[in-house]
Amino acid sequence: MSITDQLLAALVDYGVPLLFAVITISSVGVPFPVSMTLVAAGSFAQRGEMNLLPVIVAGSLAAILGDQIGYGLSRWAGRRLVVRISRRMGSEDKIKKAEALSKKWGGPGIFFSRWLVTQLGPWINVTSGIAGYPWRRFILWDVLGEVLWVVLYVMLGYIFSDRVQYISEILGNLGWAIFAFIISTILGWKLFRYFRPAASLTGVANG
Amino acid sequence: MKNFGWKQGVVALAFLLSVSVAIFFVVRAVRPIIYWHYHQDEPIRDWMNVGYVAHSYHVPSHVLYQALGLPHKPPDRRPLREIAKAQNRSMDEIRTVLLDAIVHARPPYPPPSPPPRDPRASP
Numbered sequence: 001m002s003i004t005d006q007l008l009a010a011l012v013d014y015g016v017p018l019l020f021a022v023i024t025i026s027s028v029g030v031p032f033p034v035s036m037t038l039v040a041a042g043s044f045a046q047r048g049e050m051n052l053l054p055v056i057v058a059g060s061l062a063a064i065l066g067d068q069i070g071y072g073l074s075r076w077a078g079r080r081l082v083v084r085i086s087r088r089m090g091s092e093d094k095i096k097k098a099e100a101l102s103k104k105w106g107g108p109g110i111f112f113s114r115w116l117v118t119q120l121g122p123w124i125n126v127t128s129g130i131a132g133y134p135w136r137r138f139i140l141w142d143v144l145g146e147v148l149w150v151v152l153y154v155m156l157g158y159i160f161s162d163r164v165q166y167i168s169e170i171l172g173n174l175g176w177a178i179f180a181f182i183i184s185t186i187l188g189w190k191l192f193r194y195f196r197p198a199a200s201l202t203g204v205a206n207g
Numbered sequence: 208m209k210n211f212g213w214k215q216g217v218v219a220l221a222f223l224l225s226v227s228v229a230i231f232f233v234v235r236a237v238r239p240i241i242y243w244h245y246h247q248d249e250p251i252r253d254w255m256n257v258g259y260v261a262h263s264y265h266v267p268s269h270v271l272y273q274a275l276g277l278p279h280k281p282p283d284r285r286p287l288r289e290i291a292k293a294q295n296r297s298m299d300e301i302r303t304v305l306l307d308a309i310v311h312a313r314p315p316y317p318p319p320s321p322p323p324r325d326p327r328a329s330p
Contacts, residue, residue, distance in 0.1 A: 001253050001288065008254035009286035040254075047262055049284060162263040165249045166239050173236035180229035187222035194215055 004033040008040050016054050020062040027066020029122035035153055035175075036168035042157020043164045052158065059150040060143075063114070067125050067142050074129025082130050102131035107141050114145025115152060117179050251302045253288035260287075260305055266312040269322035274308035275301070279322055 001009075010018050019041055026032040038059060045052040106128055113120040128138055153171070160167050211219075249263050257275065261268035269279040275290060277283050283290070291301045312319045 005252055005254045005288075008252075009288055012254065012256055012284060012286045043259070043262075047258055049256075049258070162265070163249060164259075164263075165252070166243075170236050170239055173232045177229050177232035177236055180225050180232060184222060184225040184229055187218055187225060190218050191215065191222060194218075 004036060007033060007037055011037060011040060011044070012049070015050055016058045019055065020058045023059055023062035024066040024069075027063050027121065027125075028070050029126075033168075035118060035171055036164070038150060038153035039157035039168050039171070040164050042154035042159075043161040045154070046158045046161035052154070056150055056154055059154065060147045063146040063150060064139075064142055067114075067121070067146065068139070070122055070125030071129045071135070071138055071142075074126040075132065075135075076129075078126065078130045079132060098127075098131045102128060102133045106131070106133045107137060110138060110141035111145040114142065115149035116175075117182065118149065118175055119179050251287070251305055253291075253298055254286050256284050256286055257290070257305075258282055258284065260309075264309050266309050267319055267322070270308050270312045270319045271305055274304050 007022065019037065022032055022037055023034055026034040041050055041055045041059070042052075044050040045055055109120075109124055110128060110133075113124040156167050156171070157164060251260055255263075257271045257277070258268055261271050268282065272279040272283065275294070277290070285293075287301050287305075288298060291298050294301075310316075
């Protein structure tokens with residue numbers, strides 16, 4: 001029996017406490033099929049086997065708690081380690097660059113990795129902590145994104161309560177498609193930047 | 208124009224690879240949406256309970272409880288793997304019993320009879 005089947009069978013038996021534990025652990029970075037668990041919880045709520053409000057509240061709180069653990073550990077332990085290593089290697093400027101990049105793009109990165117590209121969520125927690133992204137701003141984007149994620153997935157399970165597996169399959173594939181699209185955009189932008197100066201120089205020469 | 212060095216080659220290759228992966232997953236995501244009406248029945252899995260199977264296959268739940276020799280009230284919410292274990296049957300056997308009951312609860316067979324009355328219920 002697959003881990004997904006075991007998890008969902010346990011969800012039928014243990015309900016909201018299990019949902020809370022699984023989402024917390026997965027938000028820290030342990031790969032659990034948590035999206036399908038949320039969709040299934042929505043379906044169980046529609047059929048009266050679970051209550052919708054506790055599912056949404058517990059799911060959101062668990063996700064936020066897991067993210068805070070990931071961020072906190074990276075900020076207080078990971079950051080010290082990275083600073084120490086970079087001092088030894090004489091590459092402190094790279095940390096400053098990472099901090100600046102995190103301050104500039106951190107907010108949207110945190111928000112979209114909560115609900116749209118959930119595969120990146122635990123990594124963004126770690127990078128935000130190491131780069132010293134301000135905690136108050138982190139928790140603001142985190143709460144917005146996680147509540148949206150839980151409500152969206154649970155409600156999809158609630159609305160399409162007879163097709164838990166299809167919905168989870170579609171969401172999982174869409175997540176990977178968006179992830180691959182983001183990577184393609186970054187790589188495409190790198191290639192474009194490499195060839196752009198030559199093009200602009202030609203433009204100047206012609207003008 | 209700038210030279211196309213080995214670094215740009217690696218980036219271009221990675222770019223093509225990631226675009227291919229994106230297209231692959233888009234196709235996989237869109238296919239179930241296109242065939243939404245044709246693939247209504249989900250495969251019966253260990254984690255499902257009788258209530259979910261009945262809901263997913265759009266048949267009355269008492270028909271499935273009856274097929275498994277279980278009372279329909281109060282509804283048994285155990286996952287199928289637990290029912291299989293308790294009845295000393297394999298999951299394949301449980302699946303076959305359920306699918307057979309589902310086939311007979313749908314057209315062209317006549318609609319199933321209403322659930323038997325609970326003997327404990329007051330008249």
